[in-house]
Amino acid sequence: DQQVKQNSPSLSVQEGRISILNCDYTNSMFDYFLWYKKYPAEGPTFLISISSIKDKNEDGRFTVFLNKSAKHLSLHIVPSQPGDSAVYFCAASVGGGADGLTFGKGTHLIIQP
Amino acid sequence: GAVVSQHPSRVICKSGTSVKIECRSLDFQATTMFWYRQFPKQSLMLMATSNEGSKATYEQGVEKDKFLINHASLTLSTLTVTSAHPEDSSFYICSARGGNRDEQFFGPGTRLTVL
Numbered sequence: 001d002q003q004v005k006q007n008s009p010s011l012s013v014q015e016g017r018i019s020i021l022n023c024d025y026t027n028s029m030f031d032y033f034l035w036y037k038k039y040p041a042e043g044p045t046f047l048i049s050i051s052s053i054k055d056k057n058e059d060g061r062f063t064v065f066l067n068k069s070a071k072h073l074s075l076h077i078v079p080s081q082p083g084d085s086a087v088y089f090c091a092a093s094v095g096g097g098a099d100g101l102t103f104g105k106g107t108h109l110i111i112q113p
Numbered sequence: 114g115a116v117v118s119q120h121p122s123r124v125i126c127k128s129g130t131s132v133k134i135e136c137r138s139l140d141f142q143a144t145t146m147f148w149y150r151q152f153p154k155q156s157l158m159l160m161a162t163s164n165e166g167s168k169a170t171y172e173q174g175v176e177k178d179k180f181l182i183n184h185a186s187l188t189l190s191t192l193t194v195t196s197a198h199p200e201d202s203s204f205y206i207c208s209a210r211g212g213n214r215d216e217q218f219f220g221p222g223t224r225l226t227v228l
Contacts, residue, residue: 034216043117043206043219044157090155097215099207100147100159100172 003027004055004092006104009041019077021107025072030092034101035064035075035085044089048075051096075113077109115139117209119220126197127228132194134223137162142187143209147217148180151204163190187211197227 005024013019016048021035031052036044050057050064050073063076076083087108091101116139128131129200136146145164147155161182163169169182181193190209204224208217 032215036219041204041222041224043119043208043221046115046216046218049216067138097217098145099164100155101217102148102159103156105156 001026002100002105003030004104004109005072006088006090008106008107009105010110012110012112013059013080015082017085019075019109019111021075021077021090021109023073023075023090023104024071025073025092027092027102028071029094030102031095032092032093032097033064033066034093034097035062036047036089036091037084038106039086040090045058047088049107075111080111081108082111082113085109115142115214117207117218117220119207119223122195123224123226124224125228128198129196132197132225134194134205134207134216134225135218136190136192136209138153138188138209138211138218140210141212141214143190143211144187146184146189146190147208148182148190148208149191149206149208151206151222160192169178174193186222194225199227201225204223 034049035047038044066073087106089106090104116157120135122136140201148160161171171177184190206222
């Protein structure tokens with residue numbers, strides 16, 4: 001049973017436009033959500049996180065939105081840059097991040113020039 | 114800040130041998146370290162959680178006698194894959210959490226190939 005779902009295996013976006021990556025979860029106990037960026041054969045790099053007490057968190061070009069009623073979160077990247085091309089993982093945790101993370105399968109974002 | 118290293122980055126071993134992977138937090142004290150495994154085209158799967166000085170907590174389906182975890186200090190955790198088999202071939206990644214940060218910071222991963 002997959003508790004964190006990223007239903008789009010890949011997404012292609014033109015440089016300069018907005019990239020929107022989506023994530024759904026089923027476990028209502030999750031209270032902390034994170035987005036990671038990953039290149040092949042490397043560990044994930046932390047991008048941004050959000051606590052369940054918030055519905056939005058912004059850091060530079062990255063904004064994460066959380067809709068608890070829909071059990072849905074999204075990552076917005078604007079403007080998209082070529083260096084943003086990577087696999088993006090959505091992750092969730094119980095206990096405010098103290099526990100291990102449950103990851104989605106990832107979305108491969110391709111930024112086209 | 115928040116740099117995590119892993120060693121080795123790549124290892125090839127014969128079936129039946131044991132392999133040790135080290136995970137170090139270089140610039141912070143990691144009260145908790147986590148070990149994940151990623152099979153090709155799959156997501157990262159949590160294997161175990163370890164707190165410094167105490168026994169690791171393993172996820173369901175992960176054999177604690179096969180995957181030995183030691184968290185001897187606030188900056189070092191080791192994962193030993195005992196009696197490795199070809200099906201243990203995978204990408205093993207550690208993460209560390211500590212200080213005032215809630216997020217986990219990941220190491221670069223170790224590619225294990227068992228022949």
